[in-house]
Each structure stands twice: as structure tokens, then as C-alpha cells.
Amino acid sequence: xxxxxIKTLGYLISSLSVLLLGVASWSGLxxxxxxxLCLALGMAASIxxxxxxxLSYQIEKDGEAQAGxxxxxxxxxxxxE
Numbered sequence: 001x002x003x004x005x006i007k008t009l010g011y012l013i014s015s016l017s018v019l020l021l022g023v024a025s026w027s028g029l030x031x032x033x034x035x036x037l038c039l040a041l042g043m044a045a046s047i048x049x050x051x052x053x054x055l056s057y058q059i060e061k062d063g064e065a066q067a068g069x070x071x072x073x074x075x076x077x078x079x080x081e
Contacts, residue, residue: 004061011054018046 022043029035 004058007057008054011050014050015047018043 022039025039026036029039
């Protein structure tokens, strides 16, 4: 399995986990609309964050492929230098 596929599956599994935990919590918030809204917004934010990380990874990989691989990427410095 390719690393790109594994990363994609990981994000999908994490998103499914957020949804399942939200569903399990929803009934405990019956009659508490503010908390239900917080739960829904938190779930949406978590999934949106995972989608952003996945998309940034895809963009980086596409950029590396076009540039000829990570060896052609600009050098980075460390704090020790």
C-alpha cells in the first residue's frame, strides 16, 4: 500500500471516529441546544482540520512530483545552525 493511500485512509478513519463519537454523545445533550451546537461545530471543525491537512499533503506531494522529488526541495535550516 502506498503512503499516500495510507494517509488518506487514516484521515477517513479519523473523520468516521469523530462522527461516531458525536452520534454517541448527541442523545446525552437532549434539551441543551447550546451544547448540541458546540458538539456539531466541534465535529465540523475537527473534520475540516483533517481535510485541510490531507489537502496540504496532496499539494506537497504533487509539487514534489512536478519538481522531481523531495531532493529538489529548498534546504531548511535547524535551530542548532
